[in-house]
Amino acid sequence: MTPWLAMLAFGAFHGLNPGMGWLFALSLGLQQRSERVIWYSLLPIAAGHAAAIVAVVLLVMAGLRFVPLELVRWLTAAALLALGIYKLFNYYRHPRWVGMKVGALDLFWWSFLMATAHGAGLMLVPALLGVADGADSHRGHAGMAASANGAMLLAVGVHTLSMLVVMGSCAWLIYRKFGLAVLRQKWINFDLIWAVALLLVGIVALLMAGSA
Structure with missing residues (x-):
């Protein structure tokens, strides 16, 4: 149950961060003086974020076909720590890809690129691996891969x-x-x-890899 709670908690944390999109949606709503615009804008933003996470899930799925789970854990921890250190010294730099006149597709791609650039999907990999482990433990050997993949997508x-x-x-x-x-x-x-959170998750991932 802990990995699922982690996915919920990370969802709340990502949603709370204005850099993940709600400040953009708010600005559009205030600009057009419409509450409906805010809700309309949040949907493609959330979809773009989810697509970035799914891209990471697919990479993890593919990686597990060729790389042992233990190595994936170590690589994930190393990548999180490296990105966290980079962000710690470059947190003031903001990627800018679009202006304020945007449509749903622009918001989708902006959110996808922003989540990817900030390592939002990478942050979730330790929890996703925990979800996959939990699914595997309740299935026979033949259904392990399908069960784990389905559980990770549901977690997204x-x-x-x-x-x-x-x-x-x-x-x-x-x-x-x-x-x-x-x-x-x-x-x-x-x-x-966000930079500190990446480092903390990286440390947790490192501990998980060492104890596995």
Whole structure:
């Protein structure tokens, strides 16, 4: 159950981070003075984020066909620590791919690229491997691969739903209670928090790899 709770928690954390999309949706809603625009914008943003996670899941699935699980764990830990260290010293740099006049497809690709650039999918790999392990333990040998793959994809859905709920709550609350004034305030530095989170997950992944 712990890996599933981790997927829910990471979903909430990703949804809370304005860099993952809800601030973009809020800005569009305020620009057009429409609450409906916020909800409309969040859907392709969540879909793009989910697609980035699924891309990582597919890489993990492919990797496990040729590489032992133990090695995948070590590689994941190393990649998380490397990306975390990089982000720690470059958290102030923001990739910019689109302007404010965007459609649903633009939002989808922006979200996909942003999640990929920030290592959102990589952050979930330790939990996804835990989900796959749990699924394997309840199946016979013949159904292990299909069960693990299905469980990981379901976990992505749980993660995305959790993220969407938190994103929507943040955007709606600020739109209703604070409006444009909140955009002029000093924000908590979520980019720095994200870098630290990558490092912490990397350390946990390293410990998991060492104890496996």
